[in-house]
Each structure stands twice: as C-alpha cells, then as structure tokens.
Amino acid sequence: MHPLPARPRLHAAALAAAVSLSTACAKKPTGTYEVGAATGDASAASTLRAEADALWAQRSDEAALKSALAKYEAVYATNPKDREVAAQLVRGWYFLGDALQQDPDLKNASFDNAIAWGKKCLAINETFTARLEKGTEKEEDIVDTLTKDDVPCMYWTASSLGKWAKLNGIVTSLKHLNTVKAYMGRIGQVQPDYFFHGPDRYWGAYYALIPSFSGRDLNLSRSHFDKSIAASPDYLGTQVLLAEACAINNQDRETFKSVLYSDDTATPEKVPEIAPENRAEQAKARRLLLETDDHFAN
Numbered sequence: 511m512h513p514l515p516a517r518p519r520l521h522a523a524a525l526a527a528a529v530s531l532s533t534a535c536a537k538k539p540t541g542t543y544e545v546g547a548a549t550g551d552a553s554a555a556s557t558l559r560a561e562a563d564a565l566w567a568q569r570s571d572e573a574a575l576k577s578a579l580a581k582y583e584a585v586y587a588t589n590p591k592d593r594e595v596a597a598q599l600v601r602g603w604y605f606l607g608d609a610l611q612q613d614p615d616l617k618n619a620s621f622d623n624a625i626a627w628g629k630k631c632l633a634i635n636e637t638f639t640a641r642l643e644k645g646t647e648k649e650e651d652i653v654d655t656l657t658k659d660d661v662p663c664m665y666w667t668a669s670s671l672g673k674w675a676k677l678n679g680i681v682t683s684l685k686h687l688n689t690v691k692a693y694m695g696r697i698g699q700v701q702p703d704y705f706f707h708g709p710d711r712y713w714g715a716y717y718a719l720i721p722s723f724s725g726r727d728l729n730l731s732r733s734h735f736d737k738s739i740a741a742s743p744d745y746l747g748t749q750v751l752l753a754e755a756c757a758i759n760n761q762d763r764e765t766f767k768s769v770l771y772s773d774d775t776a777t778p779e780k781v782p783e784i785a786p787e788n789r790a791e792q793a794k795a796r797r798l799l800l801e802t803d804d805h806f807a808n
Contacts, residue, residue: 536679536682536685537678539622539625539686540622541625541627541630543630543632543638543639543642544630544633545590545630545639546587546590547590548588548589549587550587550588552588554588555585555589558581558584559585562585562598563578565578566582569602569605569786570609570610572610572611575602575605575610578602579599579606586599586630591634596627596634597631597662597666599624599627600624600625600628600662600666600670601624601666603627603670604621604666604669604670605786607619607670608621609790617673617677618674621670621673621674621677622674624666624667625667625670625671628667631660631663632663635656635657641655650689650693653693653695656693656700658700661700664693664694665694665704665705665708668690668694669708671689672686691716694712694713697709706738706741706744706748707738707741707742707748710734710737711734711735711738711751713730714731714733714734714748714756717730718755718756718759718760719759728756731755731756732752732760735751739752744781744788745784745788745791746773746778746787746788747791749769749770749791749795750770750773750791750794750795750798752765752769753769753770761806761807763802763806766802766805766806767802771799773791774795774796776792
C-alpha cells in the first residue's frame with residue numbers, strides 16, 4: 511500500500527473553533543419524535559400493505575418505489591405504532607436518495623424525508639421518547655433505551671442522517687456525528703449482523719474518513735471492512751465503501767480496482783432480497799472505476 515498523499519491539516523482547536531462559530535448556521539433535519547393519532551381506513555390496510563410490498567419488490571424503478579412509499583404511508587396512518595411499516599418508510603426514502611437520484615437537491619430532500627420518518631419510527635419506543643421529552647438529554651445519551659426491535663429504525667435513520675449531513679457540509683456532518691455513532695454503536699451491541707453486518711461497514715468508513723487528528727486509522731478501518739465482507743460477502747455495498755473510503759485514503763489503487771471489478775462482475779440476484787441494492791452498488795462501482803485516475807496520485 512502507498513502512503514497517504516500530503517494534504518493540508520487543520521489543527522483540532524482551529525476546527526473546534528470553526529464548528530463553535532458556525533454551529534448556529536448548521537442545518538437541522540426535519541421531523542419530530544412523536545407518534546401521531548391513527549387515521550385512515552384500517553380495513554383497507556391489509557390490501558394496501560400487499561400492494562406496497564409488491565411495488566417494493568420493483569424498487570429499482572423510481573416510479574414504483576414512490577408508489578410503494580405512498581401506500582406504506584397510508585398503511586402507517588392506520589397504525590402509527592407499526593414499527594415494521596415505519597422502518598420500511600425510512601429505508602425506502604434512504605434507497606431513493608442513495609440509489610436512484612443523482613441530483614444533490616433531490617438526494618438531500620429524500621434523506622431528509624427518511625430522517626423525519628426515522629424519528630417517528632424511534633418514537634414508538636415509549637421509554638426513549640419519554641426521556642427525550644424531558645429535554646435534558648440528547649438522542650445519543652439515551653440509546654441504551656433502544657432494543658433489538660428498534661434496530662431497523664436506528665440503522666436506516668443513522669444511515670440517512672449521515673448521508674444528509676455529508677451533503678450539507680462539514681459543520682453539519684460534525685454536528686450530527688455523535689448521534690450517528692451512538693445509533694451504530696447500539697446496533698453493534700444488540701444486533702451486529704443487521705443488514706449484512708452494517709455496523710462493521712459503518713466503522714470501516716468512519717475510521718477511514720475522520721481526520722488524522724481525530725483518530726483516522728486505516729488499518730482499523732480495513733479490519734472492520736474485512737470483518738463485514740467475510741461475514742456477509744454477497745452484499746456489494748461493503749466493497750464499494752471499502753474502495754471509496756479506505757482504499758482511496760490509503761492510496762491503494764490495487765485494492766480499489768480489484769474490489770470494484772469484483773463488484774462489477776458479481777451476480778446481483780444471488781440474494782434476491784437485496785438484488786435492487788446490489789444493482790445500485792454495481793452502478794456506483796462502475797462510476798468509481800471511471801474516476802480511478804482522479805483519486806490516485808500515480
């Protein structure tokens with residue numbers, strides 16, 4: 511592996527001062543932690559859910575996904591305490607922004623919608639919500655109240671918050687980093703294999719992308735990626751993230767190309783339940799391969 515290329519460094523104190531001065535300008539995601547009153551026709555919920563699930567299977571198509579989300583929302587309205595449907599809405603809006611949209615403004619709006627639904631999803635946990643309503647603690651301070659039942663809500667909310675924050679700049683990213691870390695840490699405690707060993711995938715990206723003065727550790731990053739890939743080799747997103755985060759920052763062109771070529775030639779339908787996700791990750795891999803020379807010094 512090649513050493514990291516020289517890059518300008520911002521001293522931790524200077525960065526902290528910049529964040530302190532700019533926090534007031536950092537964007538906030540929409541949504542509130544609350545469970546609404548049930549509305550809509552409960553007798554039609556079963557039919558709507560079946561229709562939504564059928565459209566969800568076609569989620570590689572943007573129109574089908576949007577129709578699925580509309581139907582899931584109608585189902586949710588009949589029972590706002592249905593965690594499964596709420597989590598599906600978070601995941602669906604995340605997938606729309608991450609996989610199907612390229613325009614930054616559209617992606618931003620989709621991730622924001624995902625976060626808003628994530629708050630509704632997490633609010634179903636009454637202990638979590640009661641602690642938040644006291645106003646003396648932040649989300650990251652009370653993740654111990656969240657259980658395995660809350661894992662889908664946590665995972666897709668944290669994933670959406672991370673992507674949304676990145677789109678809105680370094681100040682916003684830093685402002686919400688502790689919340690994302692807390693959710694992923696809690697998932698690692700109660701269900702570390704969730705969504706194809708997602709927590710290790712997250713920590714692989716985290717240790718590759720944080721600044722050097724904050725603890726960047728490319729060896730630790732690679733170990734988390736390797737652990738996730740070994741346990742869940744059929745989810746192509748882990749390899750894409752390994753290339754995009756760890757290999758680029760380590761200036762490891764060989765690993766970058768080998769994992770992306772591997773993804774490009776993989777069979778996305780090998781695991782039918784994530785075939786749409788794997789097709790989207792293949793598209794990312796192809797885009798990154800076209801940009802290879804832009805990411806490496808030699």
